Amino acid sequence: MTDTVRRNLLRLDQRTVRRARALAERAAAPVIELARTHTTTSVERAVLRLAGLTGADAEGIPWVNRLVDAVAADVGLGHGVALPVWHELRRGGHTDLAALAQKAAAGGVAFAVPEGRERQSAVTASRRAVARGIATIDRNRKTRDRLLRKLGDPPKPWIYLIVATGDIHEDIPQAQAAAREGADVIAVIRSTGQSLLDYVPEGATREGFAGTYATQENFRLMRAALDDVSAELGRYVRLTNYASGLCMPEIATLAGLERLDMMLNDCMYGIIFRDINPRRTFIDQRFSRQIHARAGIVINTGEDNYLTTADAVDAAHTVVVSQLLNERFGLEAGLQDWQLGLGHAFEINPALPEQFRLELAHAQLVRELFPNAPLKYMPPTKHMTGNVFFGYLLDAFFNLAGVMTDQSILLVGMMTEGIVTPFLSDRDLALENVRYVRDACAGLAEDFRPAPDGFVATRARQVLAESVELLERIADDGLFTAIADGTFGVTRRPADGGRGADGVVAHADDYLNPATELLEATA
Amino acid sequence: MTMNLVRAYGDTTGDGMVQLSFTLPVPAGPRAEAAAALFAAKMGLDPAMVVHAKAVGPDFTFFVVYGRSGVIVDLDEVEVHEREFPLLTAKEINLEVRSMLGRRLVVVGATVGTDAHTVGLDAILNVKGFAGEKGLEYYRELRVVNLGAQVDPAHLVERAVAEQADALLVSQVVTQRDAHLHHVRLVAEELAAGWPATTPRPLVVVGGPRFEPRMAAELGVDRIFAKGTTPREVASYLVHALAQRRVAA
Structure with a gap:
C-alpha cells in the first residue's frame, strides 16, 4: 500500500474536511448521551453472556433471555441485571447462573435490588464474573496477533468472499475451498430474518433461509476450520459475521468470545433497512463497538446499502455523511482508525456517461477522507442483470476502481448477483477476475493522478461540499429528525417507531453494568 | 403453411x-x-x-x-404464459398510485394465527427486500403497516379498518394440519364480518411456499402468490387489481 495515493490528490480543502468532522461530532453528541444513559434487553443479555451463561430451554429460548425477562418483570431493567442477579445468586444459594436462570424461568425466584453492603458484594461478584469473559476476549485477541505474526497477514486489498448454505457443516468445506482459491476474508451470511429475532439461537444449525444462523457454536466451528486452512496456506484467513439486528450486542460479544475478526456493524443499517427502533439501535451499537474495540475486531459499516435504494450519484454525499457519523460513533466507543472498515459501493448506473470517472471520484474521495481506515468497497448489485457476461465486465471495472484508489477490502462481485446463488464456478471465475486485475494493475494507484481541476477532482470536491451542507442540517435539526425525514436510503424512520423500542430502558441512579465499566476503564 | x-x-x-x-x-x-x-x-x-x-x-x-x-x-407450438397483470417498475407503480388514488396506497401485512415465520412477510415488506428487489416500504406511494408475526385475524381486520387499508397481505409458512388454509379462511371470514359496508373491501393477498395459486377463490381471497414471488410482482398486482376494481365500479 502506497502512501502517495493517500496524499491530497483531489486538493480537498482541509478546513472543509475538519468542519465536516466537527459537524459529525456535534450531530453525534446527543445520541451518544442517550446511549450512555440507557440500556436495552440485549445489552443486559450480553452482560450475562460475558459472565458465561449459555444454553437454552426446551423451546430453544436462551437462558440469558429467560433470566433478563424474569429480572425485568420483578424489578425492571433500570438498575441493570447485574445487581439483582448476583444479589440473588448469593442470597438464594444457587449453584450458578444457569441454575438461577432455570429457577427464575419457572417463576421460583423473586428478584430484588440490593443496597448498602449487599449491593457492594453484588458489584464485586458481578465484576469478577464478567471480567472472566473479558479475559477470554483479551486472550483471543492475543491469539489472533500471534497467528498473524506466525502465519502472515495477507497484503491489501483483502479479498472478501461470502458463503451461505444455511448449513454450517456445508459452509465449512465451501469456506475452506474459497480460502484455498484466494479469499482472505470469509463472511458467513446470516439467515434471512435473523436480525429481527430477539434472541440468538443456540448450537450448530443446519437449516437457514438463504443464510446460516449466527450462533456461538457456528462461530466456533467456522473459526476452527479456518484456523486449519490458515495453517495449511500459511496465511491468516479472517472470519466475518453480522453484529446487527435486535441482538447486536450479544452477537458482538459472541464474536469476541470466539475470535471472529471482522463484524458488520453499522450505526444506522438496522433502523433504515430493518425498521428497528432508532434509539434501541444507537444504544446497542455503542456497547457492541466497545466490545469490538476490546476484541481487536475490524467493523464494516453498511453505507453501500443506501446506494441500493437511493440513486448512487444523487445520494453520494449521504454515504460520506454516514461514514463520518460511523467514524465518530466508533472512535467514541474506543475503536481505532485501523478498525473502521467504512463501507461504500460501485453502484452507479453503467448506462450513465462517465460512470467510471464518477466512481473513481467517489472512491478516491473516501480514500482521502479516511486515510487510515481499512475501507470496504462493495461491488455492483443494483445494475447486475441476467446478462452475466456484462456483469463480469462490470465487476472487472469495479476491481479496477478498487485497485486504482487503493481500497482495503474488496468484496468479490458475482456475475450471478441477484440471479441465482453463485455456482462453484461463478466464485472461481470471480476470483480469477479479482486476481487478474490486482496483478495486472499492481501499483497502478501510484500512476493515478487526477488532474487538479479535472472531472474526478471537481466531482469529489462537490460531494464533500454537499456532505458538509447535509451535516449542517443534521447537526442543527438532530440526527433522529434526519432519520425520520428519510435522509438515508430514502426511508423514513421516526425515533419512537420500529421494533425493539420496548426493550429500551433509562438507567436508574444506581444502574450497574460491570461490562461497560471494565471496557471504559481501560479504553 | x-x-x-x-x-x-x-x-x-x-x-x-x-x-x-x-x-x-x-x-x-x-x-x-x-x-x-x-x-x-x-x-x-x-x-x-x-x-x-x-x-x-x-x-x-x-x-x-x-x-x-x-x-x-x-x-407455432410456443405457448406464452402471461400473468394477468403487467410487471411495472417502481416508478410506474408510484405514478399509477398517485394518479389513481391521489393518496398513498395502504398495505397492512401480518402472519396470522400461530405462525411465527416472518421471513416471507419481511422479504415482501422490508426495504431490504428479496432477490435484489426492494420491499414495498421502498415505494414512496405505498404506506406499509407491518404487524409482524402471530397476529389474531380479528385484530388484523381491526387494524385494517383503522388504517383504511387498500390491501391486506397475509403470509403463512407453517402448514401442519393445513393450518395455513385454516388461518386464511379465518381472515376472510373476519373481513366479511368486520369491514364496514360503506367502503370497498381491501384486496386480500396471500403468500407462502405451500399455497396453490388456483385456490384463491375457494379460500375467499383475491390472489395467492407462491414461493419466489418478488415485491415488485406484488406491488404491480395491487396497482392492477385496484384499477380493475375501479373500472368495474
Missing part, C-alpha cells in the same frame, strides 16, 4: 450452434474432459467441442463447451 421452424443461430442460419458452461465433480485431467464431452453429447450436442477446462480445487472441473444442437422449435 408458413415455415416457423427455428434452430439455434451461431453465425449461419440453421447451424444450431450453442454455447454452455458447467462444472463436473471430477478432478481436472483427460478423464474429466472426456466426461464433459460425453455429458454434452448426451445433451444432444453433436459435435461437442470442449474449448475450456479448468480445475476448481482438487475435486471439480469447470468447462466451456460449444456444439451443434439438433433441436428444432416450431414457433
